Amino acid sequence: MRFDVITLFPAVFPGPLAAGVVGRALEQGLIEIEAHDLRQWGLGAHRQVDDIPYGGGPGMVLRPEPLFEAIRKVREVAGLPRPRGILLSAHGRRLTAELVEELAREPRLLLVCGRYEGVDERVSTGFQLDEVSVGDFVVSGGELPAMMLIEAVARRLPGTLGDPESAVDESFSAGLPEYPHYTRPAVFEGMAVPEVLRSGDHAKIASWRAEAAMERARRLRPDLLTGAGRERAAEPAARDEERGSGAAVAGVPLGGKQ
Ligand SMILES: C[S@@+](CC[C@H](N)C(=O)[O-])C[C@H]1O[C@@H](n2cnc3c(N)ncnc32)[C@H](O)[C@@H]1O
Known part of the structure; x- marks a missing residue:
């Protein structure tokens, strides 16, 4: 799978994506990440990419022309499929396990990273980009959210994880958090x-x-x-535990040492 990222900070890629299982997938060629410097499509001698917002207000907005040029150039590469385009935005559709699964079926993704106050609306309208958010908070740019998306999608690809079962069992794969893990020693600081x-x-x-x-x-x-979580909550094990007969959470309090 190939990820093309349009950003004002191409040097931050692959960054943490070069470590661990995704780093190995990169080395093995299971995934490819190419960061494209938006500045090269900037306007005039100063390669301007931003301007003040119409209507007033603080900050600067990324202008449409450099992004239109960049997206047109990057998405049309001979021999590669036209990618699904995603704009990272705080107000976008939430990145969930379900969306990650959906994105992992694409052969290629084009990720556009905003900066400053954001991106001229005509960019997402013009290219029908999917706007995707990593959570209800604001960070300074789309680069870290793009890395989170790439990491989450890459670990769903066949061959990325050493043990494919890891992805089957993990949090949200069945719509619920994962169960608690323990390793040796059997008793640690009084917690068994x-x-x-x-x-x-x-x-x-x-x-x-x-x-x-x-x-x-x-x-x-x-x-x-x-949904699925509520159905599972209604299963006998859950009802027993609610009545206090479940041995399910015996051992240490799940909240840890108290
Ligand atoms: C400082 S933010 C702009 C915030 C915008 N003015 C707002 O209030 O929603 C600059 C860029 O960071 C990225 N960004 C910030 N928070 C994000 C989030 N939660 N998820 C995805 N991208 C985010 C987007 O690309 C955004 O265009």
Whole structure:
């Protein structure tokens, strides 16, 4: 899969994407990332890319002409499929596991990083870009959000993760948080690993994990308890635990040492 990124700061790529599993995918050629410097399409001798907003207000806005040039140039590369275009924006559609899954089916993505107060609206309108947000907060530019998107999409591609099961089981793959993990030692600073995880009884372990994930959702992400999450909450293990008979979250308090 190939990612083309249009940015005023191409030097920050691949940055953290060069580390870990995604770094390995880059080395192996499973993914390609090319950052394109928007400045090269800037206007005039000063390569201007921004201007003051119509209607007044603080800050500068990225002008449409350099971005139109850049997008036209970058999306048409002989031999490559025309990419789906995405504009990173704070007000865009939220990046979720579902959207990541959808994007991972594309052969190529074009990511446009805003800066300053944002991007002239005609850029997303003109190219029908999908606006994507990494959360309800504002960062200074689209580069870090683009990296998060690339990282999340790349780890869904076949061959990126050493153990493909890692992606099947992780948080949000079934619409819920993942269950808690423990490794050695069995007891650490007075906190014991739940007995069931050391029992070798795989059915009981699976049931404990399902319930622990539900407990996490109820405590940390009640908003997830709709749809599939709500159906799972209605399953017997969850109801037992609510009545206080579930051994599901035995062991240490899930919140940690108290
Ligand atoms: C300082 S922000 C502009 C914020 C804009 N004035 C607003 O209030 O929504 C500059 C750029 O950072 C990127 N950005 C900021 N927050 C983001 C978020 N939560 N998700 C995705 N991109 C974001 C966008 O590309 C945006 O154009």
